[in-house]
Amino acid sequence: xxxxxxxxxxxxxxxxxxxxxxxxxxxxxxxxxxxxxxxxxxxxxxxxxxxxxxxxxxxxxxxxxxxxxxxxxxxxxxxxxxxxxxxxxxxxxxxxxxxxxxxxxxxxxxxxxxxxxxxxxxxxxxxxxxxxxxxxxxxxxxxxxxxxxxxxxxxxxxxxxxxxxxxxxxxxxxxxxxxxxxxxxxxxxxxxxxxxxxxxxxxxxxxxxxxxxxxxxxxxxxxxxxxxxxxxxxxxxxxxxxxxxxxxxxxxxxxxxxxxxxxxxxxxxxxxxxxxxxxxxxxxxxxxxxxxxxxxxxxxxxxxxxxxxxxxxxxxxxxxxxxxxxxxxxxxxxxxxxxxxxxxxxxxxxxxxxxxxxxxxxxxxxxxxxxxxxxxxxxxxxxxxxxxxxxxxxxx
Numbered sequence: 001x002x003x004x005x006x007x008x009x010x011x012x013x014x015x016x017x018x019x020x021x022x023x024x025x026x027x028x029x030x031x032x033x034x035x036x037x038x039x040x041x042x043x044x045x046x047x048x049x050x051x052x053x054x055x056x057x058x059x060x061x062x063x064x065x066x067x068x069x070x071x072x073x074x075x076x077x078x079x080x081x082x083x084x085x086x087x088x089x090x091x092x093x094x095x096x097x098x099x100x101x102x103x104x105x106x107x108x109x110x111x112x113x114x115x116x117x118x119x120x121x122x123x124x125x126x127x128x129x130x131x132x133x134x135x136x137x138x139x140x141x142x143x144x145x146x147x148x149x150x151x152x153x154x155x156x157x158x159x160x161x162x163x164x165x166x167x168x169x170x171x172x173x174x175x176x177x178x179x180x181x182x183x184x185x186x187x188x189x190x191x192x193x194x195x196x197x198x199x200x201x202x203x204x205x206x207x208x209x210x211x212x213x214x215x216x217x218x219x220x221x222x223x224x225x226x227x228x229x230x231x232x233x234x235x236x237x238x239x240x241x242x243x244x245x246x247x248x249x250x251x252x253x254x255x256x257x258x259x260x261x262x263x264x265x266x267x268x269x270x271x272x273x274x275x276x277x278x279x280x281x282x283x284x285x286x287x288x289x290x291x292x293x294x295x296x297x298x299x300x301x302x303x304x305x306x307x308x309x310x311x312x313x314x315x316x317x318x319x320x321x322x323x324x325x326x327x328x329x330x331x332x333x334x335x336x337x338x339x340x341x342x343x344x345x346x347x348x349x350x351x352x353x354x355x356x357x358x359x360x361x362x363x364x365x366x367x368x369x370x371x372x373x374x375x376x377x378x379x380x381x382x383x384x385x386x387x388x389x390x391x392x393x394x395x396x
Contacts (some may be wrong), residue, residue: 005118005181006131010138012180013111015173017142020162024244025209026234028159032088036235036369040361042097043231047354049101054347056335061110061343067182070114070267073106074174078167085163105346112342116330117183129327130266136323144255151248169317195285203333203341212332216345218278219325221383222318224352225285228360228376230254230350232292236308237248240301250305254312261316265323270298274328275390277321282387284314285380289373296370352379 021028029039061069080099083092115132119125153162164353207213233254237247261268268277295303326345333341333352363375 006336008180012177014138014142014172015169017139018146018169020146020166022153023147023151023247032093037290037365044354044358046097046101047350048104048348051354054343057105065182066110066114069110070104073103076103078170081163081166088383108284108346133265133323134263137259140259140262144252147251148248151245155244190330214386215325216348218383218386219322220348220352224356225380226315226318227353228356240304250308257312258319261320265320268320269324274324278387281318281321287377315395
């Protein structure tokens with residue numbers, strides 16, 4: 001079987017998504033003298049950093065080789081784990097998370113622009129939604145595999161081995177990434193700052209005069225809800241004294257359902273319009289927050305695992321919605337601005353997510369985890385007014 005360029009990219013994404021610490025990150029924080037409030041706070045800091053770096057990184061991805069930027073993003077991920085392997089403590093954890101924020105800012109916008117540009121050069125842009133779906137599926141499958149292995153290695157062997165394995169896998173991903181083909185870019189030889197600013201203004205005009213802004217707003221809020229729910233998994237399981245191996249199990253379920261939904265997004269959107277898919281996500285989110293409140297208030301800890309499985313299904317559908325948004329944005333953006341448009345979308349996601357996580361830190365510190373669902377309901381409530389503004393047509 002011929003190994004295509006995008007297949008090779010998906011393999012590298014699968015490898016870099018081996019997040020062995022993800023299902024036990026709170027326990028890793030605790031080992032380094034931090035607590036749940038620090039956990040929420042650092043995730044908020046990551047969001048703010050991504051927000052600051054988002055648009056500049058999108059510009060770099062349009063200006064320089066996308067392959068080079070992808071390689072640099074992987075190196076930042078490598079640095080995160082190398083720091084944590086060699087050092088410990090509050091500031092080391094924080095610096096590592098900042099490296100992770102830099103990696104995410106560089107990687108996401110660049111990869112989205114790379115895939116669509118590669119398809120354009122091969123006259124396959126009509127398959128963008130399907131290709132991007134499988135790209136997300138590769139990331140989710142990688143995370144699902146590492147969720148099970150990470151919790152097991154952490155419990156049986158320890159965090160040092162987890163970090164060593166993490167570094168080996170990321171290194172392999174970097175090596176494979178060297179073999180993907182570069183894609184062409186706009187000729188920036190005579191481009192000046194004012195022209196770049198003009199491109200940015202054109203994006204603003206495009207957003208103002210089209211329905212693209214509604215897709216970005218709803219997708220951004222749904223992403224913030226996803227981050228809020230995901231960051232609640234470990235504190236909720238820790239509150240209910242759930243065994244460590246179950247931490248890995250629930251993250252495996254989360255990522256395997258995301259992989260299935262991500263891989264088949266193009267089929268989902270063929271049958272369900274973005275408007276209807278958004279309404280389904282909205283309903284599941286509202287139910288999730290109400291159930292979290294009830295479980296904590298009445299100490300129904302036996303219901304934690306079934307509740308988290310239900311939330312995983314909602315998160316998977318939200319991934320499909322966001323993949324559809326990314327495809328829609330790429331198809332309506334001109335060459336030379338695609339990474340910037342992706343950064344515009346990702347920057348808004350990061351803005352809402354970082355504000356939400358920082359606000360949640362204050363909520364949890366002041367009133368406790370039980371009142372986090374109130375914040376979630378307030379966050380998502382208004383999107384019901386925007387959903388009717390999306391297209392009711394299925395994607396052809």
